[in-house]
Amino acid sequence: MSPSAPRLPAHVEAVARCPTCGGKLEYRSGAYVCRACEERGRARGLPVVQGKPLLSRGSNEVFSVDRARELSSAAQASRRRLRGGFAYRLYKRLLNANPVAERNAHRLLALLDRGDRPATILEVGGGTPGPGSDLLRAAPGTDFISFDVYASPHVDFLADAHEIPLADGSVDAVWIQAVLEHVIDPRRAVEEIRRVLRDGGLVYAETPFMQQVHEGAFDFTRFTHSGHRWLFRDFSEVASGEIAGAGSVLHWSIRYFFRTLTGSDTLARIAALPFFWLRFFDARGPRRKRLDAASAFYFLGRKSPRSVSERELIAYYDDAPRARR
Numbered sequence: 001m002s003p004s005a006p007r008l009p010a011h012v013e014a015v016a017r018c019p020t021c022g023g024k025l026e027y028r029s030g031a032y033v034c035r036a037c038e039e040r041g042r043a044r045g046l047p048v049v050q051g052k053p054l055l056s057r058g059s060n061e062v063f064s065v066d067r068a069r070e071l072s073s074a075a076q077a078s079r080r081r082l083r084g085g086f087a088y089r090l091y092k093r094l095l096n097a098n099p100v101a102e103r104n105a106h107r108l109l110a111l112l113d114r115g116d117r118p119a120t121i122l123e124v125g126g127g128t129p130g131p132g133s134d135l136l137r138a139a140p141g142t143d144f145i146s147f148d149v150y151a152s153p154h155v156d157f158l159a160d161a162h163e164i165p166l167a168d169g170s171v172d173a174v175w176i177q178a179v180l181e182h183v184i185d186p187r188r189a190v191e192e193i194r195r196v197l198r199d200g201g202l203v204y205a206e207t208p209f210m211q212q213v214h215e216g217a218f219d220f221t222r223f224t225h226s227g228h229r230w231l232f233r234d235f236s237e238v239a240s241g242e243i244a245g246a247g248s249v250l251h252w253s254i255r256y257f258f259r260t261l262t263g264s265d266t267l268a269r270i271a272a273l274p275f276f277w278l279r280f281f282d283a284r285g286p287r288r289k290r291l292d293a294a295s296a297f298y299f300l301g302r303k304s305p306r307s308v309s310e311r312e313l314i315a316y317y318d319d320a321p322r323a324r325r
Helices: 035-039 065-083 086-095 101-111 133-138 186-196 225-231 246-262 265-281 287-292 310-322
Strands: 025-028 031-034 119-124 142-148 171-177 197-208 235-244 296-303
Touching: 031 035, 101 133, 101 171, 101 197, 101 235, 101 296, 119 133, 119 186, 133 142, 133 171, 171 186, 186 197, 186 225, 197 225, 197 235, 225 235, 225 296, 225 310, 235 246, 235 287, 246 265, 287 310
Parallel strands: 119 142, 119 171, 171 197
Antiparallel strands: 025 031, 197 296, 235 296
């Protein structure tokens, strides 16, 4: 017998949809079911993984019920291991700085059109919250929703970013950090983000450019600054720029050099620690050159009825150094 699913918060339940047909979900006898699927004779309670409803069709070759359970168990073990790792904690303190996320979280909140109702913010890939997301979770006058492919205390449900199980036009903003490199089809994920956003809704994304593989078999794609803009071509740009620059790229390369030699990520982090000062050079040099050598980029934009053209994309390379950051 499947375990009972805790009931989702009211604001999540109101916009959650069946991953199979898009119908509204109902909570009955400790499980979420879809009445539309029930009427077609294919109703079943949606699976539960470590106390979180799995809102996925479960037929995806990469993301299935078994995969969700496997990832959730691995993430749980990883959280326990990392909490006890001195080298990891020291490395994070010295070298995992994100100088833009909190600033951009404040900017996103200031841009939200809340009207006479709470604004709904969706975090895609919130199993391990990134910098700045805590500000969104705690913001007054907002409803926060979070999901990931694995269970964690920070998510409401499990789902696939290629098929976000929320109603069309149901959220005011989407926050997605270090996720799009891990989905097989980033364009499809961004189209889903656009679908669930209300007209004029906001998206904030952080995605790597010059970084080595860091999630094994689930690491697929990198983007230049222009490539990132093209990915979000159906959004008007509010701001964009680099998160970390050439110094951080060099530090990553040193760490992965030692990782290759030793075969140990822990030893590689320790060996790279003396080079932590390299990141202080990230903000040096002309902006165009910094963008060409960046470790990662951010994009803040609004859902737009107009797409960027290919001609505009080519011009964007030279315009970017003068654009708003």
